[in-house]
Amino acid sequence: MYGKRWIALGVAAALFLVSIAAGIIGNGSEENEMASGVGSFLGVSGEKFHENILEEGDGTGKIAVIHLSGVIQSEPSGGLLAAGYDHQLLLEQFDHAAEDSDVHGIILRVNTPGGGVVESDEIHDKVLEVQEEFGKPVYVSMAGTAASGGYYVAAPAEKIMANAQTLTGSLGVIMQSINYGELAEEWGVKTEVIKSGEFKDIMSSTRDMTDAERDILQALVDEAYEQFVDVIENGRDLDRDEVYELADGRVYTGSQALDLGLIDGVGHLDDTIEELIADIGRGQLSVVEYEADLGFPSFLGVAIQEMISNQQLSEVKGFLQQNQGPQLKFLYTD
Numbered sequence: 001m002y003g004k005r006w007i008a009l010g011v012a013a014a015l016f017l018v019s020i021a022a023g024i025i026g027n028g029s030e031e032n033e034m035a036s037g038v039g040s041f042l043g044v045s046g047e048k049f050h051e052n053i054l055e056e057g058d059g060t061g062k063i064a065v066i067h068l069s070g071v072i073q074s075e076p077s078g079g080l081l082a083a084g085y086d087h088q089l090l091l092e093q094f095d096h097a098a099e100d101s102d103v104h105g106i107i108l109r110v111n112t113p114g115g116g117v118v119e120s121d122e123i124h125d126k127v128l129e130v131q132e133e134f135g136k137p138v139y140v141s142m143a144g145t146a147a148s149g150g151y152y153v154a155a156p157a158e159k160i161m162a163n164a165q166t167l168t169g170s171l172g173v174i175m176q177s178i179n180y181g182e183l184a185e186e187w188g189v190k191t192e193v194i195k196s197g198e199f200k201d202i203m204s205s206t207r208d209m210t211d212a213e214r215d216i217l218q219a220l221v222d223e224a225y226e227q228f229v230d231v232i233e234n235g236r237d238l239d240r241d242e243v244y245e246l247a248d249g250r251v252y253t254g255s256q257a258l259d260l261g262l263i264d265g266v267g268h269l270d271d272t273i274e275e276l277i278a279d280i281g282r283g284q285l286s287v288v289e290y291e292a293d294l295g296f297p298s299f300l301g302v303a304i305q306e307m308i309s310n311q312q313l314s315e316v317k318g319f320l321q322q323n324q325g326p327q328l329k330f331l332y333t334d
Contacts, residue, residue, distance in 0.1 A: 048089055049096075049290045055273075057286035063105040063276055064097040065269075065289035066090065071331070072115025072123070072149050085112075086292065087119050093290045094126040098134045104285060105137045105276050106130060108157065109269060113332040114149025114170070117224050120330045123153040124231060131158060137279070141272040142166045142263070147251055148174075149330030151262070152228060155235030159279075160263040161272045162254035169257065170332035171232065171247035173224040175217055181206040224328050236261060251332065 054065065070085030097103045108127065114120065127138050140146075140154040142162035147170035154160050162168060184191070184206055191206040202213045209217075225247075232243045238261060246260055257263045265275070277285050 049093060049292050051288040052291045053286065053288050055287040058284045060283035060285060061102050061104045062286035062288050063107060063273065063280070064093075064100070064103050065107045065109055065273075065287065066093050066097065067109045067111075067289065068123070068150075068153065069109075069111045069143075072112055072119045072153075074116060074119055087122075089292060091122065091126055094123075094130060096290070098130045098136065103136065104280050104282055105139065107269070107272055107276060108138060108140045108154070109143060110140055110146040110150050110154055111143035112150040113145055113147050114152070114330040116149070117173070117328040117330055120149035120152045121227075124156055127153065127156045131156070137276065139272050139276045141267075141269045142168055142254065143269075145332070147332035148172065150332075152231055152330050155231045157235070159265070159272075159275070161265045161267045161275070162257060162263050163268060164253065164255045164266050166254035166257075167251050167332075168254065168262065169246070169250055169252035171228060171243075172249040172330075173221045173228060174329050174331055174333065175203075175221055175327065176333075177203050177205055179205055179208065181208070220328060224330075228330065232262075 051064075068085075068090060072087065073085065074087050076084060076086045076089075094106070097106050130136050130138055137158045138156075140157040140160045142150070142154065142160065144163075144166060146154060146162065146166060146168045151168055151171060191204075193201050193204070195201055199213060199216060202216065203209065229240065229243050229247060232238060232247065233240050236243075238246075242261075246262065252260065252262065254263065254266055258266055265271075267275075273287055277287075
């Protein structure tokens with residue numbers, strides 16, 4: 001087992017050195033095409049994503065499919081050992097599609113349980129910007145899950161479609177932590193806190209929450225919730241009282257969401273593509289999707305993961321990330 005690990009690390013180190021050499025040689029001489037090619041393959045070129053053609057059109061333009069997959073968060077979820085959600089990359093893809101004169105419309109393919117309040121709001125604003133400032137329609141195609149923040153980012157879209165069994169809804173805000181104070185005490189672990197104010201260690205994981213602290217945090221949640229209600233009311237043109245009735249945290253299937261006015265139709269990604277092309281009315285547009293380039297970190301991750309299981313490490317990392325103080329989230333948790 002250890003021999004295989006050393007082999008994997010050796011291969012990874014070799015690939016890293018090759019990528020550096022390729023980048024240096026490629027920048028210094030245009031004659032070395034092989035080095036340049038290797039550098040591009042390993043992501044040295046600096047390109048973050050490329051277009052993958054799904055359907056060829058008649059040359060009158062194209063629509064772009066942008067994928068939102070995974071928990072919405074500011075830091076890339078994959079890191080060195082895996083590919084995952086990349087918030088900045090997603091925003092850059094929206095900017096690229098907005099500024100590309102050949103792109104006449106965008107489909108946001110959503111498959112997420114939601115995530116951070118700020119990050120969700122940034123995507124929401126990008127959708128509005130593309131439609132209002134660039135005059136390009138954004139349609140949403142919901143995949144398996146498009147809940148909480150996943151619905152928040154979809155609400156301003158011109159049209160929302162989902163599979164009949166898509167899990168959506170979970171309209172609301174959550175803030176949570178784990179209190180392991182009794183467990184720590186049982187094992188003789190004691191936390192000493194020196195703070196500048198009464199509420200500096202609010203939502204501590206080693207003691208019970210006070211009533212005053214709970215009131216403070218509830219006010220934060222209520223404010224974010226009202227913002228969520230605003231987004232649904234404005235995006236779906238629903239009466240505010242209707243939104244309050246729907247936004248109690250429960251999840252809905254795609255079929256239920258359609259009956260409640262939360263989405264516009266039931267169908268797959270292909271159906272959404274056909275509908276957008278027909279609504280644009282500019283001929284048979286090409287369909288492209290934006291794909292993240294492999295890059296050296298992802299390539300390295302694939303090589304290492306073949307021989308090393310990092311599941312337990314990922315679970316511990318996830319636990320620690322989820323318990324770094326109060327965090328408001330538009331997040332569906334099952």
